[in-house]
Amino acid sequence: MRPEKKYLVDEVSTHLAKSDYVYLANYERITVDETAELRASLAEHDAEFHVVKNTIFGIAAGEKEYPDVSEHLSGPTAIIVGGNNPSGVAKVLNKFFKDKEKVDLKVGIFNDKTLDKQQIEALAKLPGLESLRAQLLGLLTQPGTGLVRVLNAVPQNVVNVLQAKVRAENGE
Missing domain, CATH: 1.20.5 (Single alpha-helices involved in coiled-coils or other helix-helix interfaces)
Known part of the structure; x- marks a missing residue:
């Protein structure tokens, strides 16, 4: 593998190591301002939004022994990782995607399990982490x-x- 490609794989692997989950999204029609807005919303949950190449993500996910999501690796792909509140991050993503009607969730990986779009939406409907702790x-x-x-x-x-x-x- 070429050094620059190895660098990109290492960078994506570093991002994937930040949490037990990763959401993949299609960001095809999102503007720079909307990306900044989404990143700011995600930062409240210590989550991050990164644009990645599909092949690079495929290699990094394979190294981490994630489930095979290659069928979802087409078109522009961004990953959302970080923080310890996957349901809170899913809420932010669902709200943003419904409001903007431009970007769409492809798939998620949570604790080495693949989540489809409906499962991510169900996760978003769960109470927040603090609320669950209080309950x-x-x-x-x-x-x-x-x-x-x-x-x-x-x-x-x-x-x-x-x-x-x-x-x-x-x-x-």
Whole structure:
């Protein structure tokens, strides 16, 4: 392999190493300003948008032992990688692609599994990472809260019974 091609493969491999997922998009009709807008939106999730050559991506993906997505490697291709919130990034992409109606998702790879366009859209509909963490925390604390209420109810009940007994003895 020529040195300049090896350099490009190494660069794409570096990008792929930034996250457990990669989304491939067709950016054919997107303008420079729209690309800057998309990159700014993705930066909020620590994600990046990079234009790549299909052959270079194919080689880099093969080295990382990604599933074969060669059928999707035609036409202009950009990769979206980075950050630890794949559903948040998918939300940004879906919103951008629906608003602009110019670019389109081709395919995604998440934890060595291929995601088609519908699966990426379903991923985008999931709550954000922070929301999921809050929901999990709520589920984990719920049994403990119930136990505390039960344990607290026993002394409360005993106090109420004793107070009623004292009132009865005093003739109140």
